Amino acid sequence: MRCRIAVLIRARLRLARVGGVTSLSSMDCARYVIDALERAGVHHVVVAPGSRSAPLAYALAEAEADRRIKVSVRIDERVAGFTALGLALGSGEAVAVVTTSGTAVGNLLPAVMEANHAGVSLMVLSADRPEELRGTGANQTTVQLDLFGEHVRFATDVPAGTDPTGAISTAISAARGRLEGIPAGPVQVNLAFRDPLTPALDGSEWERLLPVIETPDASAELLMDDAVNSSAISGTEVAPAEEDRATAEDVPPEIVQPSSNPTSSHRTVVVAGHGAGPEAEYFARMLDLPLLAEPSSNARFGPNAIGPYRLLLELFGPGSAQPIQRVVVFGRPTLSRHISTLLARTDLERALFVPQPVPWFDAGRRTELVLTQWDQLVGFAGAGPHGWLEAWQEAAARAEEALDAALDADPDTQPAQPVQLTGPAQLTGPATARAVWAAAHRDAGSNLMLGSSNPVRDADLAGRPTPANSAMVFANRGLAGIDGTVATATGLALASGRPTRLLLGDLTFLHDSGALMIGPTEALPQLQIIVLNDGGGGIFTLLEHGSLGQSPGYAGAVERFFGTPHTVNLAALATAYGWSHTLVRTREELNAALTSPVLAPEIIEVAAAERSGLRELHAHIERAVLTGRG
Known part of the structure; x- marks a missing residue:
């Protein structure tokens, strides 16, 4: 028939x-x-x-x-x-x-x-x-x-x-x-x-x-x-699509067997922005260079990947014993002001690898050298000098230990200027992101999508690089809006047929809550949504508005117009749309929820620490990383 x-x-x-x-x-x-x-x-x-x-x-x-x-x-x-x-x-x-x-x-x-x-x-x-x-x-x-x-x-x-x-x-x-x-x-x-x-x-x-x-x-x-x-x-032959989903470690053959080897040596770092792909990891490993990879680069793996890299840049800045000399960029970096500052430094040699046309910048509008050929890039970067990669790896190892200690510590046991948490909620954004990142990479072949604002940056800070890129990581970084995140993750899960996790904030979740409505005749995604619920928008707390919000004259305006507090009952919302719902308040509860296989639409609500403590939390993490103490 x-x-x-x-x-x-x-x-x-x-x-x-x-x-x-x-x-x-x-x-x-x-x-x-x-x-x-x-x-x-x-x-x-x-x-x-x-x-x-x-x-x-x-x-x-x-x-x-x-x-x-x-x-x-x-x-x-x-x-x-x-x-x-x-x-x-x-x-x-x-x-x-x-x-x-x-x-x-x-x-x-x-x-x-x-x-x-x-x-x-x-x-x-x-x-x-x-x-x-x-x-x-x-x-x-x-x-x-x-x-x-x-x-x-x-x-x-x-x-x-x-x-x-x-x-x-x-x-x-x-x-x-x-x-x-x-x-x-x-x-x-x-x-x-x-x-x-x-x-x-x-x-x-x-x-x-x-x-x-x-x-x-x-x-x-x-x-x-x-x-x-x-x-x-x-009258026109249209070939079928060639964009089949690549495996995480796929590297084009012309890259695996380059026609030339580096003839120079420089203290170069490789920055892998959104969409960089596994060739960025291969490039860094081939030349013994440190790899500073954003989560959605899909290059945040291997021995050269540096986890909390943005907090280590000043250790290799001007006046240090081993200052950075050159920067190579794969993909589009969008997450960190530290990286933006690095790429704006005119005292450094900087190159952008653009092997094919990209939609995110116009010709002549970037100040970096734009290279289109792999061999050109190899010649520009050069091989890492003796001890260069090792210095970054040693700093990263100390930083990871300090980060673990900072995220695991109880608020009352943290050093000066402790983070104050109210109520029973003890989970922070970075701690949640670290757990979700680890869970996604334990499930080989799964997908992880990261919401804009704080979640993707929390993963950038706390997502520990893995030996292999066992999970594909996605984010809407084209314009980095919060709209459509749930719907995007739903489509991602349906297309791939793979277990998919989505980590996002409560406002991002509520902004696209209509995407939870999937009709009874429609296919259901294998999608687990982890919502960090801190009662409003936390990203502005970490920007200039957070400092202004500490002033009595502006506290109310900052909270109303930027914090945009809400009192939505996420459990009731999940029930209304037919999604299962789990509320977690502790690290143990979160880990238990993340251990369950992702088989059907599910919402994990993380009762997070209050937004008012975010600036102090991040300041504490930065001090801990730079001093090597948790």
């Missing part, structure tokens, strides 16, 4: 093209779209419900029934957009999201903006009114094509009744970064549909198919190799 459905649909499309049809029905147009997506290797589409997009929904239902495409349904377009973003991150493939017309399209803007700056292949299929209704005051009609502006790599309008195949093919190529000099990123195909917007119920839609289906060898002809069919139908 599955093959027969596929034959019927493709025969219908073939007849419409070959038969000289000048205006296609909305259902035929929608089937063209889905057929083109399938042939190009797009395997997953997220749909938000709506009337104008109904032809796409029905065409997707047919394709899903035939197991040609997987479909997820979300009622909130913003959630749908970020779910598609997560699916693209988890699969390494282009993923499409379908919306109806009007404000529905606008709700995709946050996800499109993140996809733009993160270089994620996200395809927007926005349904629209036909041309004759635009600009007439027709209901739910606005200008949709230019809505995303420069945030999309490609945008086009497909008039009602016309073949959308060419537009889909070009859009997919643009989304995957296959257009010259343009990085991967989001695209938009705006599809106009005229009434009727539903399939015919009387069977007339299929009557023309029967002569074709009953012709000998018709089925074999219509089910030829996808690449051949694609070329015959659209």
Whole structure:
């Protein structure tokens, strides 16, 4: 039956093209779209419900029934957009999201903006009114094509009744970064549909198919190799996606066997920012250089990785016995002012490795030397001199011991200026991040997603480098917003089919709580959400606002406008959406909860220490690391 459905649909499309049809029905147009997506290797589409997009929904239902495409349904377009973003991150493939017309399209803007700056292949299929209704005051009609502006790599309008195949093919190529000099990123195909917007119920839609289906060898002809069919139908061959999920230690062959060896020696450090990949670890190990890797670099492993590196930079700063001379950057560093300060130093030689176009900076706008070839980078960095890596490793070992002691100590036993915790909650952000990081890497092959603001920085401070990169780490660092984090993690878990943990703050969780609603007909993710609940936003406490908030004249304003306190009952919220909920208050309870296998949607609420003690906590950790005492 599955093959027969596929034959019927493709025969219908073939007849419409070959038969000289000048205006296609909305259902035929929608089937063209889905057929083109399938042939190009797009395997997953997220749909938000709506009337104008109904032809796409029905065409997707047919394709899903035939197991040609997987479909997820979300009622909130913003959630749908970020779910598609997560699916693209988890699969390494282009993923499409379908919306109806009007404000529905606008709700995709946050996800499109993140996809733009993160270089994620996200395809927007926005349904629209036909041309004759635009600009007439027709209901739910606005200008949709230019809505995303420069945030999309490609945008086009497909008039009602016309073949959308060419537009889909070009859009997919643009989304995957296959257009010259343009990085991967989001695209938009705006599809106009005229009434009727539903399939015919009387069977007339299929009557023309029967002569074709009953012709000998018709089925074999219509089910030829996808690449051949694609070329015959659209005139353009669209290769299936090549962005299969790589293993954590995959390194391109041209990197494993470089054509040259370093001829010089420098005190170089390797900075691995978001998306750097395992080649950053290989580069540092090959040249005996210290590796300063952010959590979502997926390079924070191996003997060269330095854990609390941002607190050690001043030990190797100007005037020290072994000052840093050169800096090599992989990926995009976004987390630490310490690293930003390092990269802004004009007394250092700095190089940015950009082997292919990236979406996060414009040519000529960075002050570092931009290198595109591996051999160039090797020559620039040079090999680490004798004792250089060892000095960093020894400092890191002392720092890790001090960090352990600082995080494990009871508040009453800490030295001068202790952290004051109120109530029974004893867990801090760094201690929670350390435990979650360790749990994720114990579960080989799992995913870890880190929310913006404090959680990703807590993991950067406290996540101990592992011998191997056994877990894939993700974060929305394109624009580093807190929106859509739960939805992104949901898509990530669904795409990968792997146990996934999400560590995030309470405001980030509440901001995207609508993503907890997953309909009874939808697939459930293997997702464990760890919510650090300290009753509001803690990131501003660690910025200048935290200092200002200690002044009686500004304390109320800082707490109201930046702390944004809340009293939401997370257990009740979890129950309302059908998620299991566990409250933990101690390190032992947290470790026990993290030991359980991640099998179904689950929320672990961490009753965290009050935000008012965050500045003192981090000051204590920094003193402990620099003095080597817990």
